[in-house]
Amino acid sequence: MKSQKTRNKILLYFGISVFVFIILVPIYWLFLTALTPRTQLFSVPPNYFPDFTFDNFINLASQVPFLSYLTNSMIFSVGAVLVSVILSFLAAYGFARIEIPGSNILLFALVLTMAIPEIVTVVPLFQILRNFNMIDTIRGLILVMGSVLIPFSVWVLVTFVKRVPVEIEEAAIVDGATLPQVLFYIVIPAMKPSLVTVTIINFINAWNNLLYPLVFSSSIKAKTLTVSITEIFQARTPYGRPWELISTLGVTMVLPMIILVFVAQKGIVSGLTSGSLD
Numbered sequence: 001m002k003s004q005k006t007r008n009k010i011l012l013y014f015g016i017s018v019f020v021f022i023i024l025v026p027i028y029w030l031f032l033t034a035l036t037p038r039t040q041l042f043s044v045p046p047n048y049f050p051d052f053t054f055d056n057f058i059n060l061a062s063q064v065p066f067l068s069y070l071t072n073s074m075i076f077s078v079g080a081v082l083v084s085v086i087l088s089f090l091a092a093y094g095f096a097r098i099e100i101p102g103s104n105i106l107l108f109a110l111v112l113t114m115a116i117p118e119i120v121t122v123v124p125l126f127q128i129l130r131n132f133n134m135i136d137t138i139r140g141l142i143l144v145m146g147s148v149l150i151p152f153s154v155w156v157l158v159t160f161v162k163r164v165p166v167e168i169e170e171a172a173i174v175d176g177a178t179l180p181q182v183l184f185y186i187v188i189p190a191m192k193p194s195l196v197t198v199t200i201i202n203f204i205n206a207w208n209n210l211l212y213p214l215v216f217s218s219s220i221k222a223k224t225l226t227v228s229i230t231e232i233f234q235a236r237t238p239y240g241r242p243w244e245l246i247s248t249l250g251v252t253m254v255l256p257m258i259i260l261v262f263v264a265q266k267g268i269v270s271g272l273t274s275g276s277l278d
Helices: 002-034 055-063 066-097 103-115 118-131 138-162 166-174 179-190 192-208 211-216 225-233 243-263 265-273
Strands: none
Touching: 002 243, 055 066, 055 243, 066 103, 066 138, 066 179, 066 192, 066 225, 103 138, 118 138, 118 211, 138 192, 138 211, 166 179, 179 192, 192 243, 211 225, 225 243, 243 265
């Protein structure tokens, strides 16, 4: 019996090790390429421990307006998160607490919009933004991305709102609390893990989004870091495409997300696996 358990543990750890290896090798290669001088990048055989340099980061800043793109990406991601989380929370509360005919059908229709490919909505969204003079603006990108994130956010938050005992809210209202006070002092604190999880997931999705910034922005004032990857990819060098700059930009985009997920991993797991009340 013990030998069987030992073999199962060995197989489990082996499987986990293979999975981790598959995940970490591309990340290692990305960082390795970003820190490798261009002259050593295509050496044969490959040099897995080259003379590390930060010149690629300096060259990147000279090739694209990095700080402007970084600022745009941060404003775009934070704005999209605020729009999506606030509106989704209010919508989820309405779906969970207000009983109206056809509310389940309406919720299902909202969730079903997640199945629509983003590319299909580009033309109508472009026309809407053009009519409101929001083409090539951060606020236009925020509204588009925020609206795209709402269906998923509502779908997740409705379940957690329903897990908050309605009796607590009714008791607070009997004691004289208003609806905003009930939301801020009872519902939101009880849903903190789920709200944190949705916020982080939405931020990552907005940070990594390429389609909308690529289609709806045309100048430095609205382009994000994801768009700069396409610009660098079009450049040519004696060694072909500037893979070291592409990897360097990839590192600048991936590293903040790795740090964010590492710091907030407990909150993410708690929000996805636990109830709204501890």
